[in-house]
Amino acid sequence: xxxxxxxxxxxxxxxxxxxxxxxxxxxxxxxxxxxxxxxxxxxxxxxxxxxxxxxxxxxxxxxxxxxxxxxxxxxxxxxxxxxxxxxxxxxxxxxxxxxxxxxxxxxxxxxxxxxxxxxxxxxxxxxxxxxxxxxxxxxxxxxxxxxxxxxxxxxxxxxxxxxxxxxxxxxxxxxxxxxxxxxxxxxxxxxxxxxxxxxxxxxxxxxxxxxxxxxxxxxxxxxxxxxxxxxxxxxxxxxxxxxxxxxxxxxxxxxxxxxxxxxxxxxxxxxxxxxxxxxxxxxxxxxxxxxxxxxxxxxxxxxxxxxxxxxxxxxxxxxxxxxxxxxxxxxxxxxxxxxxxxxxxxxxxxxxxxxxxxxxxxxxxxxxxxxxxxxxxxxxxxxxxxxxxxxxxxxxxxxxxxxxxxxxxxxxxxxxx
Amino acid sequence: xxxxxxxxxxxxxxxxxxxxxxxxxxxxxxxxxxxxxxxxxxxxxxxxxxxxxxxxxxxxxxxxxxxxxxxxxxxxxxxxxxxxxxxxxxxxxxxxxxxxxxxxxxxxxxxxxxxxxxxxxxxxxxxxxxxxxxxxxxxxxxxxxxxxxxxxxxxxxxxxxxxxxxxxxxxxxxxxxxxxxxxxxxxxxxxxxxxxxxxxxxxxxxxxxxxxxxxxxxxxxxxxxxxxxxxxxxxxxxxxxxxxxxxxxxxxxxxxxxxxxxxxxxxxxxxxxxxxxxxxxxxxxxxxxxxxxxxxxxxxxxxxxxxxxxxxxxxxxxxx
Numbered sequence: 001x002x003x004x005x006x007x008x009x010x011x012x013x014x015x016x017x018x019x020x021x022x023x024x025x026x027x028x029x030x031x032x033x034x035x036x037x038x039x040x041x042x043x044x045x046x047x048x049x050x051x052x053x054x055x056x057x058x059x060x061x062x063x064x065x066x067x068x069x070x071x072x073x074x075x076x077x078x079x080x081x082x083x084x085x086x087x088x089x090x091x092x093x094x095x096x097x098x099x100x101x102x103x104x105x106x107x108x109x110x111x112x113x114x115x116x117x118x119x120x121x122x123x124x125x126x127x128x129x130x131x132x133x134x135x136x137x138x139x140x141x142x143x144x145x146x147x148x149x150x151x152x153x154x155x156x157x158x159x160x161x162x163x164x165x166x167x168x169x170x171x172x173x174x175x176x177x178x179x180x181x182x183x184x185x186x187x188x189x190x191x192x193x194x195x196x197x198x199x200x201x202x203x204x205x206x207x208x209x210x211x212x213x214x215x216x217x218x219x220x221x222x223x224x225x226x227x228x229x230x231x232x233x234x235x236x237x238x239x240x241x242x243x244x245x246x247x248x249x250x251x252x253x254x255x256x257x258x259x260x261x262x263x264x265x266x267x268x269x270x271x272x273x274x275x276x277x278x279x280x281x282x283x284x285x286x287x288x289x290x291x292x293x294x295x296x297x298x299x300x301x302x303x304x305x306x307x308x309x310x311x312x313x314x315x316x317x318x319x320x321x322x323x324x325x326x327x328x329x330x331x332x333x334x335x336x337x338x339x340x341x342x343x344x345x346x347x348x349x350x351x352x353x354x355x356x357x358x359x360x361x362x363x364x365x366x367x368x369x370x371x372x373x374x375x376x377x378x379x380x381x382x383x384x385x386x387x388x389x390x391x392x393x394x395x396x397x398x399x400x401x402x403x404x405x406x407x408x409x410x411x412x413x414x415x416x417x
Numbered sequence: 418x419x420x421x422x423x424x425x426x427x428x429x430x431x432x433x434x435x436x437x438x439x440x441x442x443x444x445x446x447x448x449x450x451x452x453x454x455x456x457x458x459x460x461x462x463x464x465x466x467x468x469x470x471x472x473x474x475x476x477x478x479x480x481x482x483x484x485x486x487x488x489x490x491x492x493x494x495x496x497x498x499x500x501x502x503x504x505x506x507x508x509x510x511x512x513x514x515x516x517x518x519x520x521x522x523x524x525x526x527x528x529x530x531x532x533x534x535x536x537x538x539x540x541x542x543x544x545x546x547x548x549x550x551x552x553x554x555x556x557x558x559x560x561x562x563x564x565x566x567x568x569x570x571x572x573x574x575x576x577x578x579x580x581x582x583x584x585x586x587x588x589x590x591x592x593x594x595x596x597x598x599x600x601x602x603x604x605x606x607x608x609x610x611x612x613x614x615x616x617x618x619x620x621x622x623x624x625x626x627x628x629x630x631x632x633x634x635x636x637x638x639x640x641x642x643x644x645x646x647x648x649x650x651x652x653x654x655x656x657x658x659x660x661x662x663x664x665x666x667x668x669x670x671x672x673x674x675x676x677x678x679x680x681x682x683x684x685x686x687x688x689x690x691x692x693x694x695x696x697x698x699x700x701x702x703x704x705x706x707x708x709x710x711x712x713x714x715x716x717x718x719x720x721x722x723x724x725x726x727x728x729x730x731x732x733x734x735x736x737x
Binding site: 177182183184186187188189190191193195259260261301304305306307308309 | 502503504522524525526527529530533544545546547548580582585608609610611612613614644
């Protein structure tokens with residue numbers, strides 16, 4: 001059993017949706033289902049701060065149901081669904097729709113609200129109305145808020161509500177015409193580039209606005225060495241900032257674009273080996289607080305378009321855990337901090353997710369086999385879409401079982417309903 | 418060799434092979450009946466998503482002179498406009514039974530995607546800003562036919578390198594054959610990174626004119642003005658255009674080249690295009706023979722060049 005308080009060998013008993021016992025041995029009464037956790041870590045369920053469930057609007061790519069199945073298989077007991085749905089999640093009506101769909105899902109579905117109406121970057125969305133529904137995170141993800149005056153007011157308003165804004169840092173002007181990282185590869189391949197500065201300029205600006213307003217700010221999908229360095233410095237100054245990174249930004253580089261296969265196209269784009277190293281160091285040392293998948297399903301025909309026409313985004317829910325275990329060289333406690341209790345805190349759901357595994361607490365758990373070897377098969381993922389860049393890759397580590405509010409929703413790698 | 422997607426697919430030896438074959442096909446093209454049965458029974462399809470009458474006709478002429486059957490699939494008149502995806506279009510064409518597809522598209526990388534979906538040979542006729550291998554081959558052939566070799570020559574490529582598939586392929590081909598390449602352009606029209614490019618760079622044209630063996634002008638698209646890359650076409654011409662005055666500074670044996678179509682009065686003035694140093698029309702003429710060589714290399718597995726001046730054994734097909 002591993003949680004934020006430490007680790008020890010233990011059996012865990014669950015009843016009525018809560019953990020009832022954490023002891024060296026827990027006797028199972030007759031009729032009680034036993035989940036074999038031999039050789040496994042029993043941990044609080046993983047929490048994804050950044051998932052695109054695509055519903056409403058792009059149900060051909062994913063739905064709340066199919067996305068939550070992918071999440072549960074990946075060991076996640078909670079996800080935060082991004083608001084770039086169609087219509088955008090910028091009002092109580094759409095939020096209620098997604099939350100309602102999430103009630104039947106095999107993981108807890110929380111939502112992030114948009115910062116601006118329609119994510120157009122012009123007027124503030126009704127954050128208060130959304131906060132009433134329990135929304136704690138707001139972002140225009142997919143785009144960054146370009147207007148500095150508007151972002152300042154949004155931060156001030158958010159501070160009053162006690163909610164956190166999250167930014168997709170991308171200066172539209174510098175990013176214009178770009179479809180991959182701007183660098184040696186984009187120059188060779190004749191593809192328009194998005195320079196690192198497109199992200200870094202907004203990171204720099206928002207750190208200043210955070211300092212100015214005192215509001216909490218979370219940086220989505222950091223991808224450059226410069227961004228990581230700035231966030232590290234901001235934290236050292238005591239600013240209320242947090243940050244996440246996606247698995248593809250600590251495992252893949254812009255060299256993948258040479259195949260011209262848009263499965264490798266993502267925003268922010270895959271960057272250089274130096275940026276990958278910086279992201280890994282940020283995750284190891286604490287500049288980056290969480291791994292968030294940025295799970296972005298796209299149906300096959302969309303990803304078969306020419307590179308510059310294809311939509312950016314990759315799947316991530318089912319491969320994040322294994323990649324974190326395989327590629328970061330970090331102890332399990334640190335990996336779980338990045339995937340479970342730290343994102344739970346940033347999402348404001350620590351009362352039910354990511355917390356210590358102890359009697360009385362909600363039983364949202366994942367049982368991880370760190371030694372299971374498996375090969376990623378894009379056609380056999382729970383997601384409705386297949387756009388994973390890891391097709392054919394051998395990974396080690398997998399969630400064997402996932403327990404949601406006391407219900408075993410995944411047993412032996414199979415979703416139970 | 419199955420596909421020609423990039424000049425890198427050929428390497429120096431492969432380029433030499435193509436140039437040698439081109440000599441044969443130049444001879445064939447000069448006959449009263451400029452046709453050989455080498456690719457009889459083969460079908461070559463042109464899949465042109467970008468309007469380009471000249472290159473398409475050049476490929477089709479090449480295929481026909483090899484006795485291949487041709488099909489043309491050009492975007493404006495096709496189901497693409499009805500929303501058919503690239504993959505569906507390509508697989509439909511292949512289902513009709515074809516041997517090679519010649520692809521031109523405004524997006525870099527499309528020929529690679531097509532090659533992953535079909536069994537036919539794929540020839541890149543220009544993909545976005547990325548490559549245009551047959552252009553680089555006919556450019557190399559033209560230079561060699563006038564100057565005897567590329568090895569040791571100094572070639573200036575002038576203009577919008579950033580957006581030029583011709584430039585990228587030419588840099589690969591010319592340097593593979595031993596030429597020294599200098600790129601001449603304002604920084605805004607050069608790729609963001611020249612890391613790994615075997616070239617030198619200059620932002621001034623005038624100082625180089627007397628020292629180059631070849632001056633290769635790239636087309637400047639008028640849209641570049643709206644992208645904050647250059648202030649105006651007038652300023653571009655003043656600084657980088659091959660004007661009549663600048664032509665006068667070239668050595669007598671320097672070649673003036675352009676991939677066409679020309680923007681007269683922008684990157685090249687009419688007097689320069691018509692100067693006796695200009696080999697622009699020779700480039701076009703050589704294009705057919707070069708494309709015959711490429712088609713023969715990919716599809717003609719040792720088939721007789723009936724009526725060839727030399728026996729078939731003298732023509733070696735490059736190993737794939």
